[in-house]
Amino acid sequence: MSSPESRTLRYVDALREAFEQEMERDSTVFLFGLDVDDHLGIQGSTKGLLERFGPERVFTTPLSEDAMTGVAIGAAMAGRRPVHVHIRMDFMLLCMNQLVNIAAKAHYMWGGQVRVPLVVRSMVGKSWGQGAQHSQGLHALFAHIPGLKVVAPSNAHDAKGCMIAAIRDDNPVIFMEHRLLYNTEADVPVAPCEVPFGKARLCTRGDDITIVGVSNMVQEAIRAAELLAEAGVRAEVVDPISIVPLDIATIVRSARRTRRLLVVDNGWTMCGVSAEIAARVAEETEGVRIRRMGFAPTTCPTSPWLEADFYPNPATIAETAWAMARPDAPAWRPDPERARLAWQVQFKGPF
Amino acid sequence: MSEETVRLYRSLKRIRRVEEVTAEIYPSDKIKSPVHLAIGQEQVSVAVCDVLGPRDWVGGSYRSHAMHLAKGGSLPGLIAEMYGKETGCCRGKGGSMHVIDVAAGVMGSSAVVGTQIPMATGYALAAKMAGDGSVVAVFFGDGATEEGCFYESLNFAALHRLPILYVCENNGYAIHEPLSKRRARPEGICGAAEALGVPATRIDDGCVFAIRSAAETAVRTMRTGGGPALIEAVVYRWRQHVGPNEDYDQGYRGHDEAQPWKERDQVARLAGMLDPATREAVDAGIEAEIEAAVAFAESSPVPAAEELYADVFA
Ligand SMILES: Cc1ncc(C[n+]2csc(CCOP(=O)(O)OP(=O)(O)O)c2C)c(N)n1
Ligand SMILES: [Mg+2]
Numbered sequence: 001m002s003s004p005e006s007r008t009l010r011y012v013d014a015l016r017e018a019f020e021q022e023m024e025r026d027s028t029v030f031l032f033g034l035d036v037d038d039h040l041g042i043q044g045s046t047k048g049l050l051e052r053f054g055p056e057r058v059f060t061t062p063l064s065e066d067a068m069t070g071v072a073i074g075a076a077m078a079g080r081r082p083v084h085v086h087i088r089m090d091f092m093l094l095c096m097n098q099l100v101n102i103a104a105k106a107h108y109m110w111g112g113q114v115r116v117p118l119v120v121r122s123m124v125g126k127s128w129g130q131g132a133q134h135s136q137g138l139h140a141l142f143a144h145i146p147g148l149k150v151v152a153p154s155n156a157h158d159a160k161g162c163m164i165a166a167i168r169d170d171n172p173v174i175f176m177e178h179r180l181l182y183n184t185e186a187d188v189p190v191a192p193c194e195v196p197f198g199k200a201r202l203c204t205r206g207d208d209i210t211i212v213g214v215s216n217m218v219q220e221a222i223r224a225a226e227l228l229a230e231a232g233v234r235a236e237v238v239d240p241i242s243i244v245p246l247d248i249a250t251i252v253r254s255a256r257r258t259r260r261l262l263v264v265d266n267g268w269t270m271c272g273v274s275a276e277i278a279a280r281v282a283e284e285t286e287g288v289r290i291r292r293m294g295f296a297p298t299t300c301p302t303s304p305w306l307e308a309d310f311y312p313n314p315a316t317i318a319e320t321a322w323a324m325a326r327p328d329a330p331a332w333r334p335d336p337e338r339a340r341l342a343w344q345v346q347f348k349g350p351f
Numbered sequence: 352m353s354e355e356t357v358r359l360y361r362s363l364k365r366i367r368r369v370e371e372v373t374a375e376i377y378p379s380d381k382i383k384s385p386v387h388l389a390i391g392q393e394q395v396s397v398a399v400c401d402v403l404g405p406r407d408w409v410g411g412s413y414r415s416h417a418m419h420l421a422k423g424g425s426l427p428g429l430i431a432e433m434y435g436k437e438t439g440c441c442r443g444k445g446g447s448m449h450v451i452d453v454a455a456g457v458m459g460s461s462a463v464v465g466t467q468i469p470m471a472t473g474y475a476l477a478a479k480m481a482g483d484g485s486v487v488a489v490f491f492g493d494g495a496t497e498e499g500c501f502y503e504s505l506n507f508a509a510l511h512r513l514p515i516l517y518v519c520e521n522n523g524y525a526i527h528e529p530l531s532k533r534r535a536r537p538e539g540i541c542g543a544a545e546a547l548g549v550p551a552t553r554i555d556d557g558c559v560f561a562i563r564s565a566a567e568t569a570v571r572t573m574r575t576g577g578g579p580a581l582i583e584a585v586v587y588r589w590r591q592h593v594g595p596n597e598d599y600d601q602g603y604r605g606h607d608e609a610q611p612w613k614e615r616d617q618v619a620r621l622a623g624m625l626d627p628a629t630r631e632a633v634d635a636g637i638e639a640e641i642e643a644a645v646a647f648a649e650s651s652p653v654p655a656a657e658e659l660y661a662d663v664f665a
Contacts, residue, residue: 038527039602062497062533063464063525090463094498129384129435129446133462298663303435303443304383305653350385350594 009188011181014156015045018163021192023053026081029167030057033085042085043182069095073103076118081167089122089176090136103172104147118172124266125179128349131302137215137267142174143243149197150243152176154218156186158241161195178216184343198245206234208325209260212251213239214273217264217312223341224317227334233325243273248280255281255288260324264312265294289324293317315339352625359397359559360621365637366393366417367618369426372641373433374595382433384446389417391589394617395520396421398562399488402570408456410471411490413448415460418490424452426640427647436651443654465498467491472504475515484574486514494525496540497533502547509548512578516569519581522588527603544581551581559617587612
């Protein structure tokens with residue numbers, strides 16, 4: 001479906017294009033963080049930007065995430081538009097004080113007189129022994145704090161559109177990427193484009209069950225929906241795209257119609273984004289059956305045999321959705337081989 | 352050929368071979384774990400651990416195979432851990448980046464840069480409280496000295512005269528970024544430690560004996576309340592930051608930079624100091640031990656599904 005206005009791009013390349021176009025448009029945008037200027041360029045997402053925009057706008061830093069976050073905040077208040085990059089979301093835990101106590105609160109606490117137009121990019125790892133400290137989806141921690149926007153694009157199109165919207169936003173935006181989405185492709189507009197925050201997308205249409213996915217779980221849920229369709233269950237997959245602001249209205253509307261809501265998060269369920277969505281739907285509807293899936297309530301292990309059970313996948317999503325949609329029918333589970341996603345199976349480490 | 356030379360050679364060569372074998376196995380995808388090899392910089396762990404006793408602790412980063420083995424951590428446990436097997440040193444939950452052997456005094460390595468530094472300082476605080484004369488050595492890279500917790504830990508250790516040896520393995524790079532892009536004064540690590548009250552020694556030629564001697568002096572002092580010290584050992588990483596291969600074709604560094612370090616290779620150097628019969632006997636023992644450890648990992652069972660939920664809480 002490519003047209004002159006758009007073409008197929010990988011997720012990483014869509015991000016790269018967003019930086020290139022925004023840095024071209026606005027000279028106050030700069031991009032920094034560990035390894036952004038090395039020959040690999042954050043899996044390719046920052047490649048070539050140093051050559052194009054120079055070392056004053058594209059530079060690596062010392063290994064000092066806490067202070068660098070503070071520096072980014074200060075520069076943002078002083079009129080620049082920094083994009084700060086972390087190769088894992090886990091490392092953002094070093095930045096919590098700056099993000100929660102300063103970035104999130106500055107505009108409010110100082111009476112609306114300063115702004116923090118900051119984007120913090122981070123990648124969530126999975127598989128090949130990422131383990132305890134390289135796999136965490138921590139979006140719920142940030143979503144808890146008023147003043148931080150949180151977005152988690154699930155495809156190349158939204159990666160570009162959300163990044164451009166994030167850079168143009170006058171607030172701190174936590175931008176969650178997923179390592180295993182980087183090679184996935186979608187149709188992406190050539191021109192700069194914004195995907196607005198707070199507007200969910202219906203990825204598939206169906207009347208039997210609503211499945212909300214977050215980040216890469218959108219893709220897993222879409223595969224589950226395909227398998228469910230073969231078994232006669234029509235699932236409506238909703239991608240909220242942004243967690244803060246959250247388009248709860250679209251989710252509520254869908255759940256009211258299907259009477260069933262399954263929320264699948266790329267994070268833990270306890271006090272997580274799935275809990276928030278489930279609670280909001282429960283508050284605003286009657287008689288909707290609700291279930292949640294997410295990381296197993298444990299630490300992510302490195303052994304592949306254990307890790308396989310740590311995450312929801314298209315087979316377990318389809319099985320759960322089936323049980324909700326067909327409570328009186330015998331349990332059903334798709335062929336696990338057919339539920340595997342090629343872009344995940346093909347992924348090889350070390351990182 | 353002193354007993355010490357044989358001992359150091361054996362430890363150096365054993366680590367080198369374990370990591371070479373790891374790299375050989377890697378393309379088979381049996382090790383689905385990000386491996387950060389210490390090939391070329393083994394001498395730091397070997398030298399420091401040589402002056403430590405069984406009741407002393409060591410801590411390190413994701414690049415800790417050398418430290419683990421030098422301190423007496425289990426070899427089969429390490430290989431099985433990389434294989435993700437139940438018999439691994441973390442029961443398949445940690446992988447290459449998170450090694451531990453409590454019985455051997457290996458405290459558990461952490462993959463978030465710098466985190467081991469305050470953790471080890473806590474072990475040193477406990478050692479001081481216990482008053483048993485034990486000490487702690489913590490290994491970290493040049494990059495880790497840029498984290499705030501490095502400075503905060505050294506300040507605290509100096510203030511409380513904690514028995515801890517900070518060991519900076521300065522290989523000149525954090526991933527692909529050279530020290531010159533991260534510090535205005537690349538040679539300033541020792542000076543920063545000194546400014547906080549931690550006596551520091553820099554050894555810039557990678558000599559295993561020089562590192563050992565600096566560690567011995569520092570550890571002797573701290574066993575009797577002398578307080579912390581820092582050793583900055585300049586070394587060179589021969590392989591990729593992460594992964595089994597060389598990366599001199601990637602453009603961020605060249606063979607020319609590695610060459611002097613390869614000429615100073617401590618494994619080869621000490622091999623040359625041993626008489627051939629001794630060396631062959633040591634080498635044969637190492638090969639047999641590694642072969643057995645790999646066979647153990649290959650034949651070990653995979654973790655049972657319930658293990659996923661075991662040990663979330665103590
Ligand atoms: C807090 C944190 N930031 C970034 C990373 C990603 N990272 C892993 S290793 C590394 C480089 C560390 O360099 P150095 O301390 O010199 O150790 P070396 O790898 O050279 O042994 C970086 C930046 C991390 N693991 N943790
Ligand atoms: Mg280094």
